[in-house]
Amino acid sequence: MKTTLVRLILLLGLLPVLGITGAFAAEAKNAPGFDDPILRDLQTEMARSKTQLRLENMSAPYFIDYRVVDIDDWEADAALGGLRSETHSRIRFLLVRVRLGDYKLDSSSAHGEGAIELVPLDNDEHAFRFQVWSATDKAYKQAVEALTDKQARLKQLTIDHPVDDFAHTEAVQSLRPLVELKVEREPWLKMLRDASALYTKDPKVQLVDAALSFKAVNRYYLNSEGTLVRDGEQVYRLTINANTQAEDGMRLERSAAFTANSLQSLPKAAEFEDRAATLLATLKQLREAPVADEDYHGPVLLSADSAATVFSVLIGENLLGNKPELGQNARVRGQFASSYKTRVLPEFLTVVDDPSLDSLQGTALLGHYEVDDEGVGAQRVSLVEKGMLVNYLLGRQPIRDFPSSNGHGRSSLPLSWPAPAVGNLVVNSSDALAPGELKKKLIAICKDRGLEYGYYAETMGASQAPRLLYRVWAQDGHEELVRGALFGDLDQRSMRSNIVAAGNDAYVDNEVQPVPHSVVAPSILFDDLEVKRQTSNKDKLPEYPAPETARK
């Protein structure tokens, strides 16, 4: 986000309780956000719902929130030098949550609940408020049923550690400027075409595609406790994928992605094309590379890039404070359910999540934000200290021993209820080595154990398969690319027990799914990991060669 943005955070008590609509209109004109038609209309409906929404013999809501997500989205994709799809869409969603009961026990469930409507793009008061009214009515009726249902189920269950259903928090008011999607289409489309046209350089490449997804997202949030937030974010993403088959039929794939929060931070056309050319060159090397040996147990060095992927999947996803299903007594869902105050990483590693960081060593961090999607100010959270798990990432859903949100409740695009999510997850080592030292250490372990070579993973693909994996020969340190390998036991146990050193480097992995976030990690060295050969089926090679191309 730009630093020039005006930021305004006022801590307020609840808005004055307003009895009737007429009176509200008069006072609301002075309320913050009233010059924004969306916030104004949300406030008008909020006032009505807060004071009047109630079925006879049923309780009134104790909490209501409105979230409007306005997405301006341009996506295009080119394959083999030609544009394959291009869509532009603009849409505004409204998500309404209504909670009945109280903070201790309410109508909510682990799945999130509420109603969703589309709302107008035109700032038309009647049409807009109509959708808010309709969604609120549905959400209230659902909540009435959900509360009754939950009370009935609770009677059948024994709860060992009662935890509140909803965290108290201070009201926040934060209004930031709106963002717009302003792009000149043609140069970007040309860039996709040109990069994907590189397939003509290598007749054995079967597909090259390049895609872009540019989004400007404005979010509006209002709740019945007086929180009012408006924020805009831009997410620009470029991707390239290429695939081929080796002579033995093994499918080989490479991809690269660039993610940024400003157009200026994306690569220029020449840089993008270079990256595509590099991908194709590595695909060719992979095609010619030997297949990994069937079984290997020994040291493995992960580059900072690979380590970021591994930390994200094995550690990051398990730091989320998701409350288990009703009646289950675990602290959280996931692998770290019973790991609180135990060691999950070696003592020299620490992990924090700090959404307040907007860049690191000149790279913008995508996980930067000020206020989360539940209107709670983002907090820096120290998660793993000296290898020990001490905290979780939390939204307003409390878990055992953690009654408050730490500002990590976020909702993914286009539609989801807020849930704990990673912001900027940063892994640091108290005993960091230069990457060259790590390689020396890898070789030393090999020699110690009489191994001819160790492994170095430069990039990771999906599901434990390294994309670029090298044998590092103990004898002279030279690196040799191999293909078709898979890590056998890269899991929470090996993260806890087998990491012996970490680098002083840091790779920033900016990702957009499920929410924009960053994972920053150093290279790491495992003293012992299993590397095995992929057993997936090999397809036949094409029955006949690719057509010749006119352009060379």
Add this chain to the structure above:
Amino acid sequence: MAKELQRAKGELGKLTPAPYFISYTVYDEQVSFALGMNGSLITSTTGRKRMGDVIMRVGAPALDNAHGENRPSAISTETLPFDDDADAIAHALWRLTFSEYRKASTAFLNVQTKFQVKAKEDDLSADFSKETAQSHTDYKEVALAPEQKEMETFVRRFSAAFAKYPYIYSSGVMVTGEKSLQRFVSSEGGRVVTPDTMVRVVIQAETRAEDGMELIRVETLQADSMNKFPAAAEIDAKVEQMAKDLKALREAPVAEPYDGPALLSGRASGVFFHEVLGHRLEGQRQRGDEEGQTFTKKLNQAVLPEFLSVTDDPTLRTLNGTRLAGWYEYDDEGVPAARVEVIKDGILRNFLMSRMPIAGFDHSNGHGRSQAGFMPVGRQGNLIVSSTHTVKDSELRQKLLDEVKKQGKPYGLYFEDIQGGFTLTQRSAPQAWEVLPVMVWRLYADGRPDELVRGVNIVGTPLAAMNRILVTGDTASVFNGVCGAESGSVAVSAAAPAILFSEIEVQKRAHSNERLPILPPPGFEHEAKTSAQVGGQQ
């Protein structure tokens, strides 16, 4: 396309088993969409894409990989680059072709094995008919694609009226514009290029009755271009009528189970014939174990009263001045569209045929239709019901009342409109129609005023009802729509006169019991607060 097809034919022809037929169809599609509610634009999107289908038949026409349940093995589909870059398209088709060959050749081996080990099938027809390859490459644009701004203005303009009515809980106007160009080449030498443009409007409004029953009115419009739609005043009137209908429906009594005379309007009859009769006349439904085969053995026998005839004629562009949605010049297998007289004077004479033969019918009659990515099968185009035993439309009401008196019933039913459960929340166009009556009136024998009822469901065997037709009206009404089936969504029309049945059985429809909205909608805060009174018109 043709060049890459030749190369594929040559290269794959050297293999065993070899394909004996390959076709490429490339669809260029430009799709725009706009949705408005209460006078305001909700969303507006536009996109272009190009789809490529490869159809491959391995073996021989008598028995190939597309036999029986293996039919999907004959097609592979993918998005292609839409820039006119010959290299890129050839490369993409190459990829698609060799992957389709793998699918088709594996399926063919399965088909061969099964054919040997399983009992003999009833219908021993070949799997693929022989047809003359067509060449039709000059084409004329049907119309320009609608302008996005124009669509946005339209949905704002016509969705606004619903905002006046507090009892309408959900409403919207949706416009979908599609401009397409379909290019077909086959290894038999066929080359057919067909353009199409279609703009479709769906206007929808919903309310609920006091007891929670959901009530919905839908109007659809279809034309080649925006300027072919009826005048604004006419659409306004339709919208107002929908609002009026909904008000009347929510106040109407719930229908009681009933068995007796009924009159279907032309529009309702068209839908009824499309669903009940039309789908059963599609050729492929006459072979295969899973099909009901209602009509398979009825060839040359009476299936309707002798005063009724049914044709399907995709070559007709308009009927009584109304554009027919099921118009096309060539079907999706490159066969020229043809008028088919399916039922003549009540006697079943023919079926709607694709290139999948059935016993007694070796050839296609130009009804092999599909959406991109699906294997074509026999589908309806413009289904037209005609009658020689008619009375003036204005006299049908009296005819119904006469029949009611004759049977000693207190009232007869008039089905003014029948439609399916459309919803605007779905992105794609509505996929299917149920025979779901919406506007149904009781016409009393004793001269009481007509009474609208709600929650009617038609039961019993619809085919049995076909033989209880007494007489028809004298003018056909057209229903244009999109029909979904195993070969995807295709545009169709159904036209029929109003029809009087001696007996139709109805029962109450199950419905939700959700409460009415608790608060009045915005803009009506100061009106009566109890939900029972919300509904007053301004």
